[in-house]
Amino acid sequence: MANVLWLQGGACSGNTMSFLNAEEPTVVELVTDFGINILWHPSIGLEIGHQVTDLLNDIVAGKVQLDILVFEGSIIQGPNGSGTMNYFSERPMKDWVKALSEVAGFVVAIGDCATWGGIPAVPPNPSESTGMQFLKKQKGGFLGEKYVSKGGLPVINIPGCPAHPDWVTQILVAIATGRIQDVLLDEYHRPKTFFTDFVQTGCPNAISFAQKVDGHFGKRGGCLFYEVGCRGPMTRASCNRILWNRTASKTRANHPCLGCTEPGFPHHDLVKGSVFKTMKYLGFLPKDVPTGTNKLAYYTRAGFEKVMGTAENIMGVNKEHFETSK
Amino acid sequence: MGAYKELNISPVGRVEGDLDVKVYMEDGVVTRAHTQAAMFRGFEKIMAGKDPQSGLIVTPRICGICGGSHLYCASSALDTAWKTHLPSNALLLRAIGQATETIQSIPRWFYAIFATDMANKKFANKPLYQEVVKRFAAYVGTSFQRGVTASGRPVEVYALFGGQWPHSSYMVPGGVMCAPTLKDITRAHAIMNFFRNDWLESVWLGCSIERYLQIKSWDDLLAWVDENESQRNSDLGLLIRAGLEFGLDKFGQGVGKFMAYGTYLHKDLYQRPTVEGRQTAVISPGGFWDGERFFDLDHLQIEEHVSHSWYTDTPASHPWNEPLPTPLPSQNLENSDFNGKYSWSKSPRYMGHAAEVGPLARVIMNANPNNLEHQIQDPLFLDIMRVKGPSVFTRVLARMHEAPRLYEYINQWLSQVNLDGEFYVKPTERDGKGWGATEAARGALAHWIEVEDGIIKNYQVVAPTTWNVGPNDNEGKPGPIEAALEGTEIEDPHDPVEVGMVARSFDSCLVCTVHAHDAKSNEELARFKV
Numbered sequence: 001m002a003n004v005l006w007l008q009g010g011a012c013s014g015n016t017m018s019f020l021n022a023e024e025p026t027v028v029e030l031v032t033d034f035g036i037n038i039l040w041h042p043s044i045g046l047e048i049g050h051q052v053t054d055l056l057n058d059i060v061a062g063k064v065q066l067d068i069l070v071f072e073g074s075i076i077q078g079p080n081g082s083g084t085m086n087y088f089s090e091r092p093m094k095d096w097v098k099a100l101s102e103v104a105g106f107v108v109a110i111g112d113c114a115t116w117g118g119i120p121a122v123p124p125n126p127s128e129s130t131g132m133q134f135l136k137k138q139k140g141g142f143l144g145e146k147y148v149s150k151g152g153l154p155v156i157n158i159p160g161c162p163a164h165p166d167w168v169t170q171i172l173v174a175i176a177t178g179r180i181q182d183v184l185l186d187e188y189h190r191p192k193t194f195f196t197d198f199v200q201t202g203c204p205n206a207i208s209f210a211q212k213v214d215g216h217f218g219k220r221g222g223c224l225f226y227e228v229g230c231r232g233p234m235t236r237a238s239c240n241r242i243l244w245n246r247t248a249s250k251t252r253a254n255h256p257c258l259g260c261t262e263p264g265f266p267h268h269d270l271v272k273g274s275v276f277k278t279m280k281y282l283g284f285l286p287k288d289v290p291t292g293t294n295k296l297a298y299y300t301r302a303g304f305e306k307v308m309g310t311a312e313n314i315m316g317v318n319k320e321h322f323e324t325s326k
Numbered sequence: 327m328g329a330y331k332e333l334n335i336s337p338v339g340r341v342e343g344d345l346d347v348k349v350y351m352e353d354g355v356v357t358r359a360h361t362q363a364a365m366f367r368g369f370e371k372i373m374a375g376k377d378p379q380s381g382l383i384v385t386p387r388i389c390g391i392c393g394g395s396h397l398y399c400a401s402s403a404l405d406t407a408w409k410t411h412l413p414s415n416a417l418l419l420r421a422i423g424q425a426t427e428t429i430q431s432i433p434r435w436f437y438a439i440f441a442t443d444m445a446n447k448k449f450a451n452k453p454l455y456q457e458v459v460k461r462f463a464a465y466v467g468t469s470f471q472r473g474v475t476a477s478g479r480p481v482e483v484y485a486l487f488g489g490q491w492p493h494s495s496y497m498v499p500g501g502v503m504c505a506p507t508l509k510d511i512t513r514a515h516a517i518m519n520f521f522r523n524d525w526l527e528s529v530w531l532g533c534s535i536e537r538y539l540q541i542k543s544w545d546d547l548l549a550w551v552d553e554n555e556s557q558r559n560s561d562l563g564l565l566i567r568a569g570l571e572f573g574l575d576k577f578g579q580g581v582g583k584f585m586a587y588g589t590y591l592h593k594d595l596y597q598r599p600t601v602e603g604r605q606t607a608v609i610s611p612g613g614f615w616d617g618e619r620f621f622d623l624d625h626l627q628i629e630e631h632v633s634h635s636w637y638t639d640t641p642a643s644h645p646w647n648e649p650l651p652t653p654l655p656s657q658n659l660e661n662s663d664f665n666g667k668y669s670w671s672k673s674p675r676y677m678g679h680a681a682e683v684g685p686l687a688r689v690i691m692n693a694n695p696n697n698l699e700h701q702i703q704d705p706l707f708l709d710i711m712r713v714k715g716p717s718v719f720t721r722v723l724a725r726m727h728e729a730p731r732l733y734e735y736i737n738q739w740l741s742q743v744n745l746d747g748e749f750y751v752k753p754t755e756r757d758g759k760g761w762g763a764t765e766a767a768r769g770a771l772a773h774w775i776e777v778e779d780g781i782i783k784n785y786q787v788v789a790p791t792t793w794n795v796g797p798n799d800n801e802g803k804p805g806p807i808e809a810a811l812e813g814t815e816i817e818d819p820h821d822p823v824e825v826g827m828v829a830r831s832f833d834s835c836l837v838c839t840v841h842a843h844d845a846k847s848n849e850e851l852a853r854f855k856v
Contacts, residue, residue, distance in 0.1 A: 014390025218750025
């Protein structure tokens with residue numbers, strides 16, 4: 001049995017909506033069969049008004065045990081650090097989070113807003129938003145670099161815009177079933193079990209990436225890295241291993257990966273020319289190259305592949321690998 | 327003079343976002359109400375000065391429930407600004423995305439958000455209460471799990487074309503990103519069929535979709551309930567019987583004026599997207615209904631008021647002419663001055679009127695005798711409005727009424743996708759003004775954009791909840807939810823479930839909180855989340 005409290009700050013509820021799509025287990029099974037006791041949740045909690053405030057006060061006072069605090073949405077600190085742009089139960093939400101994080105067994109930040117600040121934190125950051133323990137790549141965030149919960153871990157970050165429902169449910173089940181020691185965190189506090197491989201792992205266009213075959217919108221086949229800004233090769237997430245909505249992933253639907261599990265999403269802060277376009281030096285060299293490669297080495301290898309591809313086309317080499325049928 | 331009380335309810339749960347409500351009561355009846363949106367993120371300010379396509383990434387993240395609807399607007403706004411060419415396939419796949427998101431929301435909203443209130447102890451003395459609890463109680467109700475789980479199916483279809491739900495950006499100016507294959511289309515049909523067999527016909531209707539769609543009037547609907555045991559005992563049959571028995575048709579009237587932009591741009595009628603050509607190209611018709619007459623929808627009739635919103639005062643103006651909002655210091659509900667500014671929401675007005683948006687507005691527009699041949703023609707809700715009028719019950723019925731028809735459309739549109747055709751025509755970027763609109767599950771949603779020097783100069787979003795939950799306007803006239811709360815009888819001020827039901831019947835996209843106060847002593851009696 002684990003008591004879970006789920007709160008939302010500067011949120012769109014997207015992680016909650018994603019969570020409700022969970023399959024293994026479903027949200028209802030999480031409650032009825034896996035011992036997750038949802039103390040309260042803004043979309044599905046039954047308590048209202050005073051009952052919620054009383055519950056929060058009881059948790060802070062230690063009268064109700066809080067095993068897991070799940071937080072969705074940015075921590076809104078505006079204006080001028082007051083947090084009054086986001087009241088909840090008559091207090092700035094940030095004050096509740098501070099108090100609750102001191103008594104929680106584990107704190108789980110869900111989605112980019114809670115982990116790194118997300119879209120609300122894009123300049124000019126009108127709500128002075130930050131993540132729980134990071135602001136973009138910078139460690140610290142709202143709770144500070146040194147924060148650890150009672151259970152001895154820093155904030156567990158499950159990023160993504162939104163997070164995949166299974167990433168959330170599996171971590172909740174791991175905590176509830178006493179497997180927290182198996183949850184290893186990377187430098188951005190992401191559970192390694194989901195965030196070690198890249199989105200490119202399992203992408204059906206990986207071979208087109210290797211052979212430098214361009215993809216485009218509205219076209220079958222080809223790699224979206226070269227022209228429309230796919231970040232699959234530099235984004236750690238299991239989107240192509242654990243599919244979305246049972247059926248798909250962005251890159252499987254010819255949608256470039258936006259890199260939403262990496263701190264800094266939306267990358268380049270939406271500056272002109274950065275949205276669904278690969279940003280390039282000299283008009284042809286991608287500014288962002290696959291993680292783990294040296295830029296010069298990458299350009300050399302990619303240039304070789306490109307030239308070879310063109311030469312093969314001239315020679316009439318059969319390239320059946322890249323043809324996709326309706 | 328009866329007992330005068332104020333009720334402060336904070337938070338009002340089971341809506342999305344942050345909403346607080348203050349109600350003033352006399353003899354247990356609400357005489358006045360104020361709604362307060364309690365959170366500000368400033369998305370429009372974030373987009374200013376950025377890449378013109380930023381809205382495709384940013385705006386779906388305004389609301390995780392309506393992400394596909396925001397995307398439909400964001401791509402349309404750029405289509406009109408950039409004067410793109412849209413292939414039929416793109417129009418179909420966008421409509422399918424919008425429709426699957428909406429049909430997903432129908433069972434999810436009904437079971438997770440609304441129906442659990444019908445299991446409230448307030449109704450414990452009613453004959454149908456035990457049956458309602460058995461089916462609709464949270465988590466353990468026999469229909470709760472089935473409905474919530476079924477709600478995930480339609481968005482699996484969305485994911486086939488968009489990659490994931492929520493938060494895809496697959497609709498782009500000039501078309502869609504995807505180029506589906508045969509197996510995507512056949513799989514989509516199969517998933518929708520599963521949704522029909524597993525919930526829509528078996529649990530919800532208790533009859534075929536075809537039979538249900540024959541209903542044309544309130545009397546037809548009542549006759550349908552009594553036609554056989556299967557229909558009588560379906561969840562819809564139970565909602566109608568229990569809804570009337572519990573008196574849900576007796577409160578939550580609202581402003582009595584309705585507005586819809588309409589949506590689902592027809593595959594052959596919007597290949598050259600223009601602002602002017604939109605309203606005749608939609609399949610689900612738009613319009614404004616003042617309680618008696620229908621008016622054609624003209625987006626230029628919309629103005630936003632901010633005199634009661636925490637933004638620097640500006641004259642009421644059309645979104646294209648509005649400055650980006652400058653936030654002012656806010657307050658919690660307890661300390662708010664309701665004669666001054668008291669909400670982060672603005673107050674949009676149509677021809678100067680507060681207007682309710684949402685499924686009820688849409689099904690009223692379906693009954694407009696002037697609808698075009700390709701548009702929905704369905705007289706049912708004009709009849710229900712005449713016989714029963716607006717209420718919590720009518721609003722819920724309207725919401726649920728959309729599911730069977732959307733199911734039919736989704737299959738029809740899937741069958742019209744031409745796998746040999748184009749899905750995307752690369753547009754030329756240019757400066758200009760654009761407008762994109764749609765019907766999100768919970769009502770009229772629109773984006774206005776102005777691109778100058780290749781970057782966003784102005785971006786204005788007016789969401790359905792802004793229409794419904796907005797505060798008083800410049801003339802002090804209440805917004806639709808504020809008005810709908812007036813006259814509501816509150817049986818137990820310590821558990822004012824009626825207020826919650828009114829707010830939830832609008833499916834507000836905010837986390838709403840209602841505070842109940844004794845108006846004389848100003849003692850807080852209760853607060854709760856809607």
